[in-house]
Structure formats: structure tokens, C-alpha cells
Amino acid sequence: MSSILLDFEKPLEELHEQLMKAKQIQEKGKVNVNTVIKELESKIEKTRKDLYSNLSAWQRVQLSRHPERPYTLDYINAITEGNFLELFGDRQVKDDKAMIGGFGSINGETVMFVGQQKGNNTKARQFRNFGMPNPEGYRKALRLFKLAEKFNKPIITLIDTPGAFPGLEAEERGQGEAIARNLYEMSILKVPVICIIIGEGASGGALGIGIGDKVLMLENTWYSVISPESCSSILWRNWDNKERAADALKLTSLDMSELKLIDGIISEPVGGAHSNHPEIFESVKREIIKHLAVLTKMDPEMRVQQRLEKFCSMGVYKEE
Amino acid sequence: MSWFKRIKSGITTETHEKKETPEGLWYRCPSCKSIIPSKEHSDNSWVCVKCGYHERIGSQEYFEIIFDDNTYEEINANLTSADPLEFVDTKKYHERLVESQQKTGLKDAIRTVTGTCNGLPLTVACMDFRFIGGSMGSVMGEKIARAIDYSIKHKTPFMIISKSGGARMMEAAFSLMQMAKTSAKLTQLSAAKLPYISLLTDPTTGGVTASFAMLGDLNIAEPGALIGFAGPRVVKETIGKDLPKGFQTSEFVLDHGFLDFIVVRQELKAKLAQVLAFMKN
Ligand SMILES: [Zn+2]
Numbered sequence: 024m025s026s027i028l029l030d031f032e033k034p035l036e037e038l039h040e041q042l043m044k045a046k047q048i049q050e051k052g053k054v055n056v057n058t059v060i061k062e063l064e065s066k067i068e069k070t071r072k073d074l075y076s077n078l079s080a081w082q083r084v085q086l087s088r089h090p091e092r093p094y095t096l097d098y099i100n101a102i103t104e105g106n107f108l109e110l111f112g113d114r115q116v117k118d119d120k121a122m123i124g125g126f127g128s129i130n131g132e133t134v135m136f137v138g139q140q141k142g143n144n145t146k147a148r149q150f151r152n153f154g155m156p157n158p159e160g161y162r163k164a165l166r167l168f169k170l171a172e173k174f175n176k177p178i179i180t181l182i183d184t185p186g187a188f189p190g191l192e193a194e195e196r197g198q199g200e201a202i203a204r205n206l207y208e209m210s211i212l213k214v215p216v217i218c219i220i221i222g223e224g225a226s227g228g229a230l231g232i233g234i235g236d237k238v239l240m241l242e243n244t245w246y247s248v249i250s251p252e253s254c255s256s257i258l259w260r261n262w263d264n265k266e267r268a269a270d271a272l273k274l275t276s277l278d279m280s281e282l283k284l285i286d287g288i289i290s291e292p293v294g295g296a297h298s299n300h301p302e303i304f305e306s307v308k309r310e311i312i313k314h315l316a317v318l319t320k321m322d323p324e325m326r327v328q329q330r331l332e333k334f335c336s337m338g339v340y341k342e343e
Numbered sequence: 344m345s346w347f348k349r350i351k352s353g354i355t356t357e358t359h360e361k362k363e364t365p366e367g368l369w370y371r372c373p374s375c376k377s378i379i380p381s382k383e384h385s386d387n388s389w390v391c392v393k394c395g396y397h398e399r400i401g402s403q404e405y406f407e408i409i410f411d412d413n414t415y416e417e418i419n420a421n422l423t424s425a426d427p428l429e430f431v432d433t434k435k436y437h438e439r440l441v442e443s444q445q446k447t448g449l450k451d452a453i454r455t456v457t458g459t460c461n462g463l464p465l466t467v468a469c470m471d472f473r474f475i476g477g478s479m480g481s482v483m484g485e486k487i488a489r490a491i492d493y494s495i496k497h498k499t500p501f502m503i504i505s506k507s508g509g510a511r512m513m514e515a516a517f518s519l520m521q522m523a524k525t526s527a528k529l530t531q532l533s534a535a536k537l538p539y540i541s542l543l544t545d546p547t548t549g550g551v552t553a554s555f556a557m558l559g560d561l562n563i564a565e566p567g568a569l570i571g572f573a574g575p576r577v578v579k580e581t582i583g584k585d586l587p588k589g590f591q592t593s594e595f596v597l598d599h600g601f602l603d604f605i606v607v608r609q610e611l612k613a614k615l616a617q618v619l620a621f622m623k624n
Binding site for chain 1: 419421422423424425427428430431432433480481482484485488510512514515516517518519520521522523524526527528529530531549550552553554555556557558571572573577578581582586587590591599600601
């Protein structure tokens with residue numbers, strides 16, 4: 024059970040308080056409130072199911088940023104059962120703490136993991152630069168992709184970023200070039216590539232590690248060219264239209280799947296990924312194993328060809 | 344080929360309209376404020392004869408500068424945006440498109456053509472900033488993809504002239520995926536060992552910088568152009584202080600190692616011809 028409720032989860036707050044009180048009474052042992060507790064628990068379950076069966080785009084954006092949501096290293100540690108070797112540095116400038124990666128074992132098979140990393144407290148968030156990589160992050164990712172390709176290991180990227188960092192040094196060191204290079208190189212990697220959006224998929228910063236044979240989104244994540252807040256501020260010149268912007272951008276996993284811009288959705292537990300970590304880790308692991316089984320059997324050239332064709336077919340236009 | 348549309352100089356040319364040009368006879372330089380006869384200005388490739396300021400020009404003008412005898416063929420001229428998301432902000436995207444088309448006489452923010460430059464074949468994709476800020480949507484991605492196919496089929500070098508604020512927000516994720524599409528497509532051009540020259544002009548930012556514009560065999564730029572990933576306003580907000588002088592200019596980007604050279608527009612054709620000759624297989 025999450026300790027942090029989002030604004031749309033308010034109906035749950037009062038029920039939670041009642042439940043806590045009932046449990047306190049129960050502990051004192053004087054009155055039997057078992058039935059009350061049971062009723063409250065089923066009421067919470069039902070309310071939660073109702074709330075979660077009808078989420079708006081903006082509510083999913085909120086869930087994708089929930090502070091208790093698991094981050095990249097949480098997934099990797101769970102999926103590899105700790106058999107993970109983190110590798111650092113881009114061999115050029117420095118190690119980017121917002122982009123992590125390394126070899127890991129999944130079901131006895133070696134894969135290369137790469138992903139943006141967020142922090143779960145103030146200090147860690149700053150250390151991780153809020154999951155916003157600099158150019159060296161993208162170049163570190165590319166170095167690890169090439170390493171994986173050399174030793175014929177599949178690549179799993181976990182995407183969770185509010186964007187590539189828009190800083191002064193990022194511009195000096197060629198943020199645009201770093202992302203562009205990854206798009207180019209990832210399209211022709213000879214090993215299987217699976218990309219999973221586990222939180223925020225903001226624009227070029229996400230796409231920079233997002234060119235894969237299979238691109239999957241967790242149910243309550245978003246992926247678009249801009250965040251709903253920035254979209255609102257540019258198109259409406261204020262921040263008040265973020266909900267409208269979220270709808271208009273069609274940025275949810277369901278929208279993206281319908282538009283055929285991703286290859287699949289990974290369901291989350293009712294209550295969101297943060298409400299049950301073991302369950303979402305298991306789902307993600309299962310999906311990776313399932314897709315790898317198919318992708319590793321393919322002829323590498325055919326796999327690259329299909330990846331190229333998939334991205335080259337994206338776009339809707341009219342021809343008179 | 345039926346999808347060709349022959350364009351001859353003068354036939355479809357609209358009058359070179361510019362607010363700064365009183366009665367079309369004079370050009371007023373926004374940089375040094377000099378008043379220059381329009382003819383003299385256009386003869387100088389729309390570069391201020393007094394201070395060297397490069398006026399923002401469109402695809403028509405670039406084609407006139409690059410191609411021999413101003414002769415070229417436009418390919419895939421009839422692609423237009425389909426508004427797949429039925430996007431509405433303060434205005435309907437569909438209406439925005441129609442307005443832009445009427446105002447500019449263009450179909451979208453890019454045109455792709457083929458011709459010869461100093462006798463050497465060349466396929467060029469050139470953006471028009473006047474059309475929704477040169478923004479990249481599905482049409483731009485598809486036109487670039489098809490121009491690359493054309494280059495491969497006819498074994499011509501390829502050039503993109505960028506002048507864009509980046510993604511077209513009204514096409515959201517479709518716009519984002521054009522970065523992937525064009526970059527993927529460039530791997531095929533590269534596999535065919537055909538040169539790709541990226542010319543960055545004022546301004547080149549966002550998703551265009553973070554995809555094909557930075558992927559040239561040669562990345563070249565006009566002087567004084569704004570070139571960057573994040574816009575200067577965003578960077579300024581991020582660092583919380585004023586930006587250093589010359590930040591994100593062509594000269595800055597050259598200095599940091601991301602450009603091969605800067606070329607003044609009056610020398611563009613000569614430089615291009617030299618490059619094409621050097622890279623000829
Ligand atoms: Zn001047």
C-alpha cells in the first residue's frame with residue numbers, strides 16, 4: 024500500500040483513515056471489529072478499482088512520476104536477482120549519473136542493461152540530475168551498446184526521463200549530436216534491442232535510447248515529443264492546460280499502441296506499479312524473456328531490416 | 344516519371360516578399376539598418392553587402408543559389424499533413440495548416456528537389472521557416488526518406504538545408520518518431536556510400552539538431568546561425584544566469600567540434616562543388 028496518495032486518489036484517503044482507526048481498536052483487543060475491517064478493506068479495493076479503471080491521460084502522467092514508483096536500478100536488481108555488473112563512463116568526458124548501464128543475467132542469459140536513473144530522495148535526485156542525461160550519458164549508452172554488439176548480447180533499455188538536460192555544458196558538448204548518433208547507431212545494431220518505458224518518456228531524451236526491435240510501455244507511463252506542462256505553456260501560454268495538453272498529445276500507452284508507434288503494453292497492478300513492486304518486476308521480466316526468445320532466433324540481418332522498416336513506416340500524411 | 348513536377352525559374356516564383364522591403368525596391372538590413380537596393384541584395388545571395396548579415400531565405404532562394412541555371416525538378420511535391428491526432432490547441436491544427444499553405448503557397452515546411460551543381464548531380468531537401476517555423480512533422484520525415492531513396496536509386500549525393508525550430512508539436516509522437524525515421528534512413532544512404540551534406544542555417548534547434556542535421560558526413564553552417572538542441576531561453580532558465588556572448592552560434596558550434604566549416608552564402612555553391620568533387624567516388 025502506497026503512503027503517498029495522488030489528488031485523484033482522495034476518495035481513498037478517508038477510507039484509509041477509518042481502516043487505521045479500526046485496526047488500532049482491534050489491537051487494543053477490547054472490541055471485535057473484524058467485520059468492520061473486512062468491509063473497509065473491500066470498500067477500498069472496490070474504490071481503487073473504480074478509480075483505476077477510468078484513468079485520464081493526465082492521471083497516468085501523474086502515476087508515471089509517482090515518487091514510490093520503481094526506477095531503473097530497482098528493475099535491474101530484481102530481474103537479475105542481483106547478478107548485475109554496473110559499468111561506468113563514456114571514455115571521453117565523465118560518468119553520467121543520470122544514465123546507468125552494465126551486464127546482467129536474466130534467466131541465465133547475459134544481457135546489457137542501459138537506462139536513465141532517477142533518485143528517490145532529495146540528495147539522490149540531485150546526484151542523478153533528475154534522470155536528465157548530458158551528452159556523456161548518451162555516449163556512455165552507445166559505448167555499452169557497442170560492447171554488447173561485440174559480444175553478441177541482447178540489449179534492454181529502460182526509459183524514464185523528463186528529458187535530456189538543457190544545460191550550458193550539454194550544449195557545449197553537443198547534446199543534439201549525441202542523441203542523433205544514438206538514433207543512427209541503434210537502428211543498425213546487430214543484436215536484439217528491447218526498449219521499455221517504465222516512467223516518463225520525454226522527447227529526444229527518451230528516444231536517444233529508444234530505437235528497438237520491440238518498444239514497450241508500462242501501462243501508466245507516457246511517451247511524447249514534449250511534456251504536457253511544456254506543451255501547455257507553449258501552445259496556450261500558461262500551465263493551466265496541462266490536462267488538455269495530455270489528452271491532445273495522445274501520450275498514454277493505450278494511445279501509442281493504437282497509433283502503432285509502440286509494439287506493446289505491459290499491464291501494471293491495480294493502483295499502479297508503485298503499489299506492488301514484486302508484481303511489476305515479475306511482469307517486466309516475463310515480457311523480456313518472452314520477446315528475447317523470439318528475437319534471438321531471428322537472422323540478425325533480417326532483424327535489423329525489420330527494425331529499420333518499422334521506424335521508416337512511422338508517419339501519417341496525404342498524397343494528392 | 345509522373346511524380347515529377349518540373350519547376351522552371353520564374354514560372355512559380357512568387358515575388359520575394361519581405362516586410363523590410365519598401366515597395367520591393369529596397370532591402371533594410373535588420374542588423375546594420377542599411378538600406379540596400381533589392382536587386383543588389385539578391386545578387387549578393389540575400390547577404391547584406393554592408394555587414395554580412397544573412398537574411399533568412401526560403402527553399403526557392405536556396406535552390407536558385409545551388410542549382411545550375413536555376414533548373415531543378417521537385418520530387419514528391421504533393422505530400423501534405425493528415426492531422427492524425429486531430430490536434431486542437433487555441434486553433435485546430437487542420438486550420439493552421441490551411442492558413443500556412445495559403446499564406447506561403449507551400450504545402451509543408453520542406454521541399455525536395457534534384458538537379459546539378461557545377462555539373463554534378465545533387466538531391467536537396469530544404470526547409471521553409473515561414474511554414475509553421477520549419478517544424479518537423481510526418482511530411483518532413485517522409486519527404487526526407489523518399490529523397491534518400493531517390494539519391495540511392497540515382498546515385499546522387501544528398502544534402503539537407505535545415506532551418507527549423509524542431510518538432511511539430513501538433514503531431515506529437517509522430518513528430519518525435521520522424522527523428523528515428525530520418526536517422527534510420529540515413530544508415531541506408533551511408534551503406535550506399537553516397538555523401539550526405541548537412542547545412543545548418545538560422546535557426547536549427549530541437550529535434551532537427553538531435554537527428555539528421557548533426558549526422559552529415561559533413562556538417563556545415565552559415566555564419567551567425569543559432570544552432571542548438573535546447574533553445575537559448577530554456578538553457579538560460581536552467582542555469583539561472585545570462586548566456587555567454589556567442590553561445591549557440593555557428594562559430595560556437597564549430598569551436599566545440601561539431602561542424603566541419605562555416606560557409607558564407609555567396610560562396611556556398613563553389614564550396615559545395617568543391618566538396619562534391621572531393622567526395623566523388
Ligand atoms: Zn547589414
